[in-house]
Amino acid sequence: MLEIKSKSKNKEVDLFIKIKTNQCETDQQAAALMYNAQPNDPRIKMLKSRLRKKLLNHLFFLDFTDQSLKISHRYEQQSLTLLYQARTLMNEGENITSAGLLRSALDLAQEAEFTSIIIDCYQLLLENYSLSSSSKDFYKIKNILAKYRSLATLEHDAADLYYTSRLELNKSVSAKNKYLEKLKDVVQKLEELWKKTYSANIFDYYYKLSISLHELTGNFAEILKTTALSEDLLQKGKINKKRFDDRYNKFINVYAYLRVKEYEKGLQAAASFVQVFNRSTNNWFAFMENYFLLAMHAGEYGQASKLYAEVTRNTFFKKISRSAQERWSLYGTYLYFVNPSDELLKQSNYRRLMSQVPEYSKDKQGFNVAILILQYMYFVRAQDIDALGYRIESLKKYADRHLSHLSKRNLLFFKMLVLLVKEDLDYTQAKKKAERLLQLLKTTPVPGDAYAEIEIIPYEHLWALILEMLKE
Numbered sequence: 001m002l003e004i005k006s007k008s009k010n011k012e013v014d015l016f017i018k019i020k021t022n023q024c025e026t027d028q029q030a031a032a033l034m035y036n037a038q039p040n041d042p043r044i045k046m047l048k049s050r051l052r053k054k055l056l057n058h059l060f061f062l063d064f065t066d067q068s069l070k071i072s073h074r075y076e077q078q079s080l081t082l083l084y085q086a087r088t089l090m091n092e093g094e095n096i097t098s099a100g101l102l103r104s105a106l107d108l109a110q111e112a113e114f115t116s117i118i119i120d121c122y123q124l125l126l127e128n129y130s131l132s133s134s135s136k137d138f139y140k141i142k143n144i145l146a147k148y149r150s151l152a153t154l155e156h157d158a159a160d161l162y163y164t165s166r167l168e169l170n171k172s173v174s175a176k177n178k179y180l181e182k183l184k185d186v187v188q189k190l191e192e193l194w195k196k197t198y199s200a201n202i203f204d205y206y207y208k209l210s211i212s213l214h215e216l217t218g219n220f221a222e223i224l225k226t227t228a229l230s231e232d233l234l235q236k237g238k239i240n241k242k243r244f245d246d247r248y249n250k251f252i253n254v255y256a257y258l259r260v261k262e263y264e265k266g267l268q269a270a271a272s273f274v275q276v277f278n279r280s281t282n283n284w285f286a287f288m289e290n291y292f293l294l295a296m297h298a299g300e301y302g303q304a305s306k307l308y309a310e311v312t313r314n315t316f317f318k319k320i321s322r323s324a325q326e327r328w329s330l331y332g333t334y335l336y337f338v339n340p341s342d343e344l345l346k347q348s349n350y351r352r353l354m355s356q357v358p359e360y361s362k363d364k365q366g367f368n369v370a371i372l373i374l375q376y377m378y379f380v381r382a383q384d385i386d387a388l389g390y391r392i393e394s395l396k397k398y399a400d401r402h403l404s405h406l407s408k409r410n411l412l413f414f415k416m417l418v419l420l421v422k423e424d425l426d427y428t429q430a431k432k433k434a435e436r437l438l439q440l441l442k443t444t445p446v447p448g449d450a451y452a453e454i455e456i457i458p459y460e461h462l463w464a465l466i467l468e469m470l471k472e
Contacts, residue, residue: 095131263294334374413462434463
């Protein structure tokens, strides 16, 4: 995001480069590299302070015209910059010049419906007109300001509802489940507030929480309706184009296609939407996860391999978070299992994942079961009964400890895996005795995200793959 360059090398630039290139990630490393000292050395504390000030000063020079950024950020930053400049000029007594800047800031803020900035502009204009004795302008603006203050009160109410809900939804799985009923009331209140005001700010809160509610309750068909309705409102000018995040709408649309199992439509949508995401951003990698999973669920393993290669060869892959890189490694390992290649074997952590039984960890929430199942399939292929018995105990232990995290689909598939070991990997008996569980699995819907562990490949497909391995 920030870049510091200097013709003459100095300590601040040197430390910045070392941090950027991952040469030092802790105070201890920084102190040792810069001064061969301990972290409590006053020199490293002063150096960090000087670097922090330089980085903060660079914030004034960031380029917000970058097309990869949300368009609303551009309008917000431009109007805030003009507002700051106008305030500075007013402090210096330059009222005429500052009034022009305030009107420019106001135009931008109104275009993008930034209510708080609009109010700040009008308040400064009131101050400006009172000092210049512009009576007509003063009273005209005073009346307009009163309307925006009334709108701001409703927007603050909506913000309180939204951020309280976001806090509750960031808690544990059980806490999310308890909050779901209340969330329905919150979404309804936000809808009422939006229809009362048609505020861009309130619509944003309403839209995001509606998506969250449908995700958590597994109502993914409603997400498809929400994204289609939002796109329609956008095209008709009913919601602000400067504020609505159309890229997120496309992202969640593709995700919903994945969850309602409309794979062909999802793949078509993903192929047409992928170009709107900048390849250097986290958003692109997140979008590609859904695109990849659509291909995996559709059984299009050749296409999945191409998408996986495109992601891992992206020069920005090493810059995404460690957890995101680990997810892609897990995806590659599943892909190798169903569509093996030497290249995939190198890129995934196949052997490491096969050898380690993971303990439940929050950073892998949603993928713990996927790892256990993958290990299980590996030992089925290897016909290693002893190792399978150990994995079955791991599955049982996980289910006992984290029952609240598991969906009905997880539990049904676990039962099928246990049955397989009981039948000593006998193809005929396993297929026959698991048939009832398989039919139940096919009629059990995919749960909402409040309950779900990710199925990288649908369990029905995995069972067919396991039976095929037994048959061979």
